[in-house]
Amino acid sequence: MTIADFPRYTFLHEPTLLQPLRRTGKALGHPSLYVKRDDLMPIAVGGNKLRSLEFWVGAAMQEKADVLLVAGAPVSNQCRLTAAAASIAGLDCHIYHNAEDGLEARRASYLSRLFGASLHFLGPLDEHQRGIEVENAAAEFRRAGRRPYIIGNAAIGGLGYVRAAEELLVQSRASGADIRHVFLPGSMGPTEAGFIFGNALLGHPFQVHLASVEYGQAEFSARVQRIYEAIAELAGPDAPEFNDAVIHYHMDFLGDGYARPSPESEAAIIAFARTEGILLEHTYTGKTFACFLDLVRRRVIPADEPACIIHTGGVPSLFTQFGLFREVPLMPGS
Numbered sequence: 528m529t530i531a532d533f534p535r536y537t538f539l540h541e542p543t544l545l546q547p548l549r550r551t552g553k554a555l556g557h558p559s560l561y562v563k564r565d566d567l568m569p570i571a572v573g574g575n576k577l578r579s580l581e582f583w584v585g586a587a588m589q590e591k592a593d594v595l596l597v598a599g600a601p602v603s604n605q606c607r608l609t610a611a612a613a614s615i616a617g618l619d620c621h622i623y624h625n626a627e628d629g630l631e632a633r634r635a636s637y638l639s640r641l642f643g644a645s646l647h648f649l650g651p652l653d654e655h656q657r658g659i660e661v662e663n664a665a666a667e668f669r670r671a672g673r674r675p676y677i678i679g680n681a682a683i684g685g686l687g688y689v690r691a692a693e694e695l696l697v698q699s700r701a702s703g704a705d706i707r708h709v710f711l712p713g714s715m716g717p718t719e720a721g722f723i724f725g726n727a728l729l730g731h732p733f734q735v736h737l738a739s740v741e742y743g744q745a746e747f748s749a750r751v752q753r754i755y756e757a758i759a760e761l762a763g764p765d766a767p768e769f770n771d772a773v774i775h776y777h778m779d780f781l782g783d784g785y786a787r788p789s790p791e792s793e794a795a796i797i798a799f800a801r802t803e804g805i806l807l808e809h810t811y812t813g814k815t816f817a818c819f820l821d822l823v824r825r826r827v828i829p830a831d832e833p834a835c836i837i838h839t840g841g842v843p844s845l846f847t848q849f850g851l852f853r854e855v856p857l858m859p860g861s
């Protein structure tokens with residue numbers, strides 16, 4: 528079975544924009560810097576999870592599911608995009624938030640409600656307990672004669688970025704950009720493992736740089752390899768072996784941890800807003816763009832090797848982060 532044989536629900540009809548970062552390149556003395564705008568997609572402001580959803584919803588439709596279940600924090604991009612995808616596919620959507628119900632949580636998940644999803648606030652559970660609650664909810668739906676599909680299988684979701692690697696290579700060649708280095712946020716792993724698998728299928732045209740925004744090196748690299756191997760198992764016996772020679776893990780931008788702002792993420796958010804008009808946020812893209820800027824500035828990425836950062840989206844969460852900036856205070860004089 529090849530990746531093309533997996534059921535896919537098409538949310539993206541065209542490649543996302545590959546855009547030169549001219550002012551950034553000029554400031555850093557690097558003539559060939561690019562951003563791939565996965566934050567500009569036609570649905571719900573887009574983001575990396577929409578590529579995963581093409582395969583999750585494809586699988587759900589093949590199973591004749593009638594309701595999608597998804598879990599996450601109220602601000603989760605995966606939950607918002609699942610709600611939007613469900614509305615397009617004509618499926619019901621139930622979202623399970625591991626948070627207390629309250630004004631702040633409802634503000635953060637407001638867009639999911641706008642897309643018609645039903646929200647459930649489970650209280651402050653850990654990810655494991657949250658998973659059990661979702662399984663219980665699925666069993667309940669089945670008893671009621673419904674056909675639930677739980678969003679989140681990492682290998683299926685990773686297929687979205689297997690395709691994205693090929694999409695980027697085609698763009699890189701057609702535009703003459705000849706991209707050699709690609710940067711991505713490092714978090715739960717499906718996006719990263721999918722891209723790395725796609726890169727392997729293409730014969731490793733890219734050096735892949737992952738800026739961890741969630742885990743320490745050992746746990747993070749183990750996750751990436753585990754999901755890569757799960758994708759390889761889906762793809763069948765001809766799948767390329769995992770090869771970490773082209774993967775570069777960058778751990779210096781995690782700061783105080785997941786979703787915590789850092790001086791570097793703030794500086795990157797401000798820099799890209801004020802030089803390129805591009806919005807980033809503190810959890811994923813701010814830290815990854817900070818890593819990208821640092822490596823280019825220090826010539827770890829040589830000036831004659833073109834580099835591209837993938838903007839994985841998450842822009843709506845910036846609207847909940849206005850209190851996190853030190854240099855852009857909310858109130859005058861504060």
Ligand SMILES: Cc1ncc(COP(=O)(O)O)c(C=O)c1O
Binds near residue numbers: 604605712718
């Ligand atoms: C905007 C954004 N970027 C990056 C990631 C990380 O993707 P993954 O979970 O596949 O590691 C996420 C995950 O939610 C995200 O929402």
